[in-house]
Amino acid sequence: MTEQSPRKLTKGERTRASILDSAAELFSKSGFHAVSLRDIAAHAGLTHAGLLHHFPGKETLLIKVLGRRDRVDAKLLFGPGVQDRPEELLGIIVGIVWRNMQTPGLVGLYVKISGEAADPEHPAHDYFVERYRLLRERLTQAFTALFAQADPPLTHDPELVAGQLLGLMDGLQTQWLLEPDAVDMHESVVAFLRQLGLTTDFAPRGNT
Amino acid sequence: MTEQSPRKLTKGERTRASILDSAAELFSKSGFHAVSLRDIAAHAGLTHAGLLHHFPGKETLLIKVLGRRDRVDAKLLFGPGVQDRPEELLGIIVGIVWRNMQTPGLVGLYVKISGEAADPEHPAHDYFVERYRLLRERLTQAFTALFAQADPPLTHDPELVAGQLLGLMDGLQTQWLLEPDAVDMHESVVAFLRQLGLTTDFAPRGNT
């Protein structure tokens, strides 16, 4: 409803998108501090001064990059209709894990930046705090419902399990990035849910 | 047997230790790339040129810092006598989690550096690959034994569970560093082991 007609992208918009793409790619390859505006600008085909014409500073660029990615996940996780079907939520999460395995670059971005962002001074600190808070809350809701509707109701603490799942996903990514063949993120997450006693009838793969 | 008599630490040794302390603290606060040798040197009470008299370069400093910490854990995990008592191993791990909760600085170091180290060019890349390989291997052994000796033998895949546990611990740390009150690392890890069906009779706390 906002801007779904891509008729004619103005030059500036195209450049801005290109910059965000480049920034995402380079940030994910080397982190935030280690990448310069000149690197990003060169990768996007302009000068660093030209880049600063579109974005007021490096920090702004970062949070814009993060925000763009999150908006996709948010549509999946908080979109209309998902709220009341928690079992679908789990399928979606597994799907996200699956997608992550195809995009190691973006995964690397989050692992790297979320590590740096532990410092309260970091430009993305608040962003990540809020992000995890939101995800935990959402997952807690879903698990509360799922545990209650299980055949013999499960007695796990939903909030604790929510933190566990998020932690598991993040931690597996670290190992996976270091040595992709060493861990099977998808299988590990599915197994975790099964260990909880949850039915796992999501398709193991097969999306486009 | 090597150097357990601390009688007289030579000046250089004291300085080197002080440098490593400072480096660990600052790296853990801001990561590797974001900290300068001048920062570290100043924190240790000397010039950056003086620091470079003790360590040939920044990268060497990093791997020395990482190695020093790991040597402590290695003694716990691979020390004599632990090999054949896997149930103790779990207690030790829970103990490590507990200790980590008292030393957020060092935890931050690992979270941050392991994130950066996903880049194969990073000076600590090989270090972390090897580290995780070792830990997974060790845990796989322990879980294999534990699952077999459970009253009704457990059917989990030991290698997968090893990766899960390491991932869980790492991922929880990320959340915990961002918002310490948001997750209970200790309880989460204990709960994970319980979910697997393992008896969890380690003391919840009470060490000095």
Place this chain on the structure above:
DNA sequence: TGCGGAACTAACCACGTGGTAGGTTTTCCG
């Protein structure tokens, strides 16, 4: 087509970086 504003550049700034050279002070041990 013309023109106003957006897009972009070249040059520059002050500063921080890892690392080096050469000299001075301090430590330590015979």
Place this chain on the structure above:
DNA sequence: CGGAAAACCTACCACGTGGTTAGTTCCGCA
């Protein structure tokens, strides 16, 4: 105590950083 070696500092280097300024080129629309 004496002197060699270790420890350490000042000064410097070449370079990369984020950001600014003033000017030029190009796009898009009336």
